[in-house]
Amino acid sequence: MTHPANEIDDVVHQRVRLGILTVAHEARRVEFGFLRTTLDLTVGNLSQHLTVLEKAGLIEIEKGYEGRRGRTWIHLTAAGKKALRDEIARLKELIRQVEASQEKDPT
Amino acid sequence: MTHPANEIDDVVHQRVRLGILTVAHEARRVEFGFLRTTLDLTVGNLSQHLTVLEKAGLIEIEKGYEGRRGRTWIHLTAAGKKALRDEIARLKELIRQVEASQEKDPT
Numbered sequence: 001m002t003h004p005a006n007e008i009d010d011v012v013h014q015r016v017r018l019g020i021l022t023v024a025h026e027a028r029r030v031e032f033g034f035l036r037t038t039l040d041l042t043v044g045n046l047s048q049h050l051t052v053l054e055k056a057g058l059i060e061i062e063k064g065y066e067g068r069r070g071r072t073w074i075h076l077t078a079a080g081k082k083a084l085r086d087e088i089a090r091l092k093e094l095i096r097q098v099e100a101s102q103e104k105d106p107t
Numbered sequence: 108m109t110h111p112a113n114e115i116d117d118v119v120h121q122r123v124r125l126g127i128l129t130v131a132h133e134a135r136r137v138e139f140g141f142l143r144t145t146l147d148l149t150v151g152n153l154s155q156h157l158t159v160l161e162k163a164g165l166i167e168i169e170k171g172y173e174g175r176r177g178r179t180w181i182h183l184t185a186a187g188k189k190a191l192r193d194e195i196a197r198l199k200e201l202i203r204q205v206e207a208s209q210e211k212d213p214t
Contacts, residue, residue, distance in 0.1 A: 005126025006147050015120050019112025022201055026208040038110050088205060091198050094129055098195060101133040 004093040011056045012087045016041065016049045021084045024059060024076050032072035050074065058083050111200040118163045119194045123148065123156045128191045131166060131183050139179035157181065165190050 012018060019039045024030045036046050053059045058080035062073045076084070119125060126146045131137045143153050160166045165187035169180045183191070 002147075003126060003130065003145050005122055005129060008122045008125075010122055013120075013122050015112055015115045015117055018115075018201070019110055022112060022205055023110065025205055040109070040113050084205060088202050091202060094125070095195050095198060098129055098132055098191060 004090045004097065007090050009083065009087065011052060011058070012083045014049075016045065017053055018087065020046075020049060020053060020074070021058065021076065021080060021087075024074055025081070025084055029062070029073045029075040032074065035074065053080070056083075111197045111204065115197050116190065116194065118159060118165070119190045121156075123152065124160055125194065127153075127156060127160060127181070128165065128183065128187060128194075131181055132188070132191055136169075136180045136182040139181065142181065160187070163190075 012021060016039065020035060023035055023038055032046070035041075036043065039046070041049075050059065050061060054061055056079075057077060059074050060077055062075075064071055064073065119128060123146065127142060130142055130145055139153070142148075143150065146153070148156075157166065157168060161168055163186075164184060166181050167184055169182075171178055171180065
């Protein structure tokens with residue numbers, strides 16, 4: 001049986017991208033500025049990670065207006081929702097293994 | 108309140124290093140070749156990640172012999188055990204948030 005760490009996908013697991021997917025999961029769509037503030041990122045850093053997620057087909061990016069202001073909205077695709085669910089299943093398996101060995105040696 | 112992704116430490120969270128810490132947590136010490144096979148890594152890749160973990164004070168590396176064969180053993184330090192516990196606490200919080208929003212919109 002393979003170790004759960006071997007099944008983890010870096011595209012989803014990377015800290016900032018996991019944050020983006022988690023925040024985007026909480027609403028139908030999420031605004032760029034809100035994501036940036038919530039995850040404490042620079043515009044450049046957030047843009048870079050959004051590009052990775054968009055290329056992998058996990059999010060879609062829409063540009064539009066709110067009043068006169070240009071806005072960018074992000075939402076998860078079906079593949080993005082599935083990728084996040086898969087990541088969480090693997091993390092839970094990994095946590096289960098650590099906690100099982102914690103019980104044997106609770107130091 | 109800050110998002111749990113902002114509290115995650117990349118040194119511990121990175122996929123391969125999280126795998127190393129998890130496997131090392133399961134025994135008092137773990138042998139290099141066993142780690143390499145379990146996590147399906149090249150010698151170079153495993154060495155690189157071990158160096159990052161050792162520099163951060165999360166593991167200690169001992170070199171010794173088993174019969175005539177040179178062996179390298181890895182064990183977690185107290186700081187390494189704590190770092191893994193902290194990572195798991197943050198992952199659980201993140202999973203809790205995703206699952207809470209899953210219930211609202213189970214698509």
